[in-house]
Amino acid sequence: MEQGRPHSAVSRPHTGVPAQATPSARGEHTHDESEYAYAPGARPAPRVPQRYSVRGQVLDALRKALVSGELVPGEVYSGPALGERFGVSATPVREAMQQLALEGAVEVVPNRGFRVTSRTERDHAELAEVRALLEVPALLRVARAVPAARWRELRPLAERTAAVAAEGDRAAYAEADRAFHRALLELTGNRQLVIVAEELHRRSQCPGVVTGGLAAHAAEHLRLLDALEAGDLAGAEALATRHCAGPA
Known part of the structure; x- marks a missing residue:
């Protein structure tokens, strides 16, 4: 594949950007007044300019492409090429890629674009360990109180992860999995814990996630709830610790 060109598997997402939208400095688009044609002599109805966060939509699309494997670890993708693919300017793509670089999903390649990070088994093991150190004690503390x-x-939420796992959609499963764990940790009432845990969770999901194991991983959500509801803290601790390693 030619360096700097997007992988052919990346689909063009629907960004919701109208054809005549004009970009702002922050990668957001506002409608141009020329879009609002009306009959000669008619008084136009008041309109509130609609803003589209193109950067946010591109960021979501890129995250899904990373989790699903459409953006390949080790490959370099340029902002203009991905912008052409998505039907937007290169600016919101570069801004989204900068956010992904902060999350460790990609790295900047000067004068070329962004390389998708290749994660080793050790990387995944270390992320799983950090997640377990953070999430499991918090979960057990909550389990003694609620x-x-x-x-x-x-x-x-657990049943939703099982349904998505059965469809085999890794990107949709990643979202459903984060939603379940976020709901668990929100019971602590600690907003900073929820934010940090979700960032770690997202890092552990992409790029280069292993394939397979979604159904078994989703089933652990229900088993974890069974243990918590029964007051089996030892069983819940073992399940939660193993679960942080992700699908295998």
């Missing part, structure tokens, strides 16, 4: 009914309220 009633069993609270765990039952989380079952729809």
Whole structure:
């Protein structure tokens, strides 16, 4: 594949940007007044300019492409080439890529673009260890304080991960998995914990995630809730620690 060109598997996402949208300095787009044609002599209705966070939409699309493997670890992708693929300017793509660089998903290659990070088994093991050190003690502390009914309220989220896992969509599963763990940790009432844990979770999901194991990983969500509802803290601790390693 030619260096700097996007991988052919990357699909052009629907960014919601109208054809005549004009970019702002922050990568956001606002409608041009020329879009709003009306009959001669008619009084135009008041319009509130609609803003589209193109950067945010491109960032979401890139994250999904990373998790699904459409953006290949080790490959270099240029901002203009991805912008052409997405139907936007290179500016929001570069801004989104800078955010992904901060998250460790890509690295900057001067004068060429961004290389998707290749993670080793050791990298994944270290991320799993840090997640377990952060999440498991917090979960056990909550388990000693909340009633069993609270765990039952989380079952729809766990069942959602199982349904998505059955479809084999890794990007959708990554989102559902984070939503479940976020709901667990929100029971601590510690917003900073939730933010830091989710960032670690996202780092562990991409790029270069292993394939397979989604169904088994999703089933652990329900088993974890069973243990928590039954007050089996030892079982919950073992499950949660193993679960942080991700699908295998």
